[in-house]
Amino acid sequence: MWFFIIALIAVGIVFSVRNIRRSVVTGPIFELFKRILPPLSQTEREAMEAGSTWWEADLFQGRPDWEKLQAFPKPELSDEEQAFIDVHVPKLMSLIDDFDAIHERKDFSPEAWDYMRRHGFFSLIIPKAYGGKEFSAFANSTIVSQISSRSLSAGVTVMVPNSLGPGELLSHYGTEEQKNYWLPRLASGEDIPCFALTAPEAGSDAGAIPDTGVICMGEHEGKETLGIRLNWDKRYITLAPVATVLGLAFKLSDPDKLLGDKANIGITCALIPTSHPGVETGDRHLPLEQAFMNGTTRGKDVFIPVDWIIGGPDYAGKGWKMLIECLSAGRGISLPALSTGNCQLSARTTAIYAMVRQQFNSPLYKFEGVAEGLATLGANAYMTEAVRQMTAMAIDQGNKPSVVTAIAKYHMTEAARSSINIAMDIHGGKGIQMGPNNYLASLYMTMPVSITVEGANILTRNLMIFGQGATRCHPYVFDELIAAANPDQEQALSDFETLLGEHVKFAVGNGLFSFFHGLTGGRLISAPETANKKHYRQLERMSKALALYSDIAMLVLGGELKRRELLSARLGDVLSQLYLTSAVLYHHHKRGYRRDEQVYVDYLVARALKQCEDAMYGFTRHISNPVTGWLLRRIVFPFGRSYAPPADKLTLAISDSLCENSELRTRLTPQVYTDNASDPIAVLQQAYDAILALEPLDRKLRKARKNGSVKDKGSLFQLCDKLLEDGIITEDEAGKIRNADKLRLQVVNVDSFDRHLNPHDSASNVTSLKTG
Structure with a gap:
C-alpha cells in the first residue's frame, strides 16, 4: 500500500515539476522523436502544406461524424450547366467517330475540333469575367465523364485544359495583365494550351525535373530585358502538337542574384507562346493507338522575359506549391x-x-x-x-x-x-x-x-495516400514535426510537450475503444437510424482501429515507415476503403435510400470491410516486431476475423437486377451516351427491349410444349416459321420475333473486313452469321 502511494507521489512530482519532467520524460522523448521522424525538408513541407484536409481526416482520426456526412450538400448542376450538358455535350459526341479518329484520321474531324473551340469545351473552369464558363467541379466532372463514355480520346482532350494547365494556373495565380491577355484567348479557343511537366528523367517524381532556367539579362523585342535563359526536354505532353501556348515547369536559379538574394530559387512555372523563337513542338507520341494529341516539346537557350513567370516575378520558386495544389484538385x-x-x-x-x-x-x-x-x-x-x-x-x-x-x-x-x-x-x-x-x-x-x-x-498507393495521410490527417503529428524543426529549442520543447500529452490521450483512447468495439462487434456504436445503421457502426469500428494502427506504425517504425511501402500501403488501403464506402453511404442517403440500390450498398460495404480486415492482418503479420503485431490483432480482433466477402446472394441479386431491370440499369449508368440510334450501344438497348417484349410469346411456346402441340426443340428465333405455320403465333408476332432476331444478331455480330482490311457492310456481316 505504502509502495503504491510513494509511486504515485513520485510520478506526480515527475510530471508536475517542469525541469524534472523535461529531463526524465519529455526531453528524451523529444530527442527520440527527432531521430525516428526527422524534420521535413522544405520541399516535403510544401507538399504537405499544399491543399487541405476534409472528411478523410475524420476517418483517419477514428472520429467519423455520420450526421456531418449526411449534412454535406448534394451536388447539383446549375441551369446553365444542365443546358450545356443537354445540348452541347451530345452534339459533340455525335461529331466523334472514335474508330475513325483512332484508326483512320489519327485525329478528330475538323468539325469536332471547331465545335470544341467555339462552344467552350476548353474553358469550363475559366472565370466568366474572362469569357469562360466558370462551371463547377461537378459539372466539369459530369461533362468529362459523359464524353469519355463515347470516346476516351475526346475525354482526355477536354479534360487536360480544364485540369492542370495554363487556364487553372492563371486563374489562381496569374497577374491581372496575364489574365486579361491569355484567359479570353483560351476561353474563345483562339489559343490551345498545354502544360509541360513530365521529362524523360522525371515522371512521377515531378520534383526531380532536370529542366533549368537561369536569371540573366537578354534581348526581347529589341530591348535589353531581365529574363530567363531556359533549357528543357519534355515528353508525354497532351495537346503539345497543336498547342499555341505552353505552360512550362522548370528549376530556376539566379547565380548573379539579379532577382533577389537567393541563388537557387526553385521550381517555377512560366507561360510561353509556342511561336516564340526556340520553342519546339509538333512531334507526336502514339499513346496506345488513341487519337488525342500527345507529344514532345523542347527548347535550348530560349530567352523569355521574367514577366512571363505565371504570377510574375513574385511567384518565382513557388511553382511546386502551385503544381501540388492544382494537381490535387485536378x-x-x-x-x-x-x-x-x-x-x-x-x-x-x-x-x-x-x-x-x-x-x-x-x-x-x-x-x-x-x-x-x-x-x-x-x-x-x-x-x-x-x-x-x-x-x-x-x-x-x-x-x-x-x-x-x-x-x-x-x-x-x-x-x-x-x-x-x-x-x-x-x-x-x-x-x-x-x-x-x-x-x-x-x-x-x-x-x-x-x-x-x-x-x-x-506511387499513389505506396507513397502518397498514407504518406500524406499520416502527417496531414493526424491531429498532432504534423504539428509535432513543425515543433521539432523549430530552431528555438526552448519553444520547440514547450510546444512538443503540449502536443505529446494530447497525443498520448488520443492514442490510449483509440486503443481502449478499439478493444471494446472488438469485444462487442461494434454493436454499441452510436449511428444514425437509417437502413445503413449497421454499416456506419462497422466503418467507425475500422476507423478507430486505423487510428490505433497508424500511431503504433509511426511509433515502432518512425522514419523507416516511408521506406516500408508494403506496410504503409496497407494502412493507406484501409483509409481508402473507409473513404470510398463513406461516399457510397452518402450517395445512398442523398438518393433517398432507394430500396433497389440497397443490395449494391450492402455488397460494397461488405467488400470494403473485408479488404480493411485483410490489410490490417497483413500489416500485423509483417511489422518488424511480431509481439506488437500480435497485440494489435488481439486488441482490434479479439475473437479473430470478423468480416467475410460479399455473400453469394448479394452477388446474384446485383447481377439479376443489372440485367433484368432496365430502369435501374439506366439510373446507375447515367453518363453513357445513347442518343444516336445507329450507335452500337443504342442498338444493344434496342435488342434488349425487343427481346424483353417477347416474354409473352416465350410463355406461349412453353405452354405449347407442355400441352404437346410443339415437340421441336429450339428457341423462338429458331422455331419462328414453324410456329407461324402451325398457327401458334400470328404474323404480327412473327414480325416481332424476326425484328428481335435481327437486332440480336446485330449485337452478337462483329466487324469483318476483306483481306486488305476494307470493311464489309453490316448487312453482309449479319447474313454470314445467320448462314454460318
Missing part, C-alpha cells in the same frame, strides 16, 4: 470522371450483352461465373459515381483535399481497369475484334493511360 475531377464513364459503359453494355447473348439456350447472366463478374461491374459503377459526386462536391465547397483526390485517382482508375477486364472477358470474341461496332476495345487499350498519368498508381 486529380480529383478529371481521372475519376474518365474512370466513371469507363465503369458505367462496361456495366451497361456487358449487362445487356449478357442478357441478349445466349449459350446452351440460356442467357449468359444466368451462369453464376458470369454473374460474379456482373456483380463487380454493377458495384464498381455505383461506387465510382458515388465517389465522383462526393469528391467534386468537396472541391466545389472550397476544399483542396490532396489525400482524398489521391484516393479517388488510384481506386477509381483501378476499378475501371477491373471493370473493362471483366467486360472483355464476358464479351469474349466480340470484345477483341476491332471495328466500328466494338465499344470496348478503345477503353481497354487506353486503360494504362489513366493508370499512369498524374502520378503512377504504384
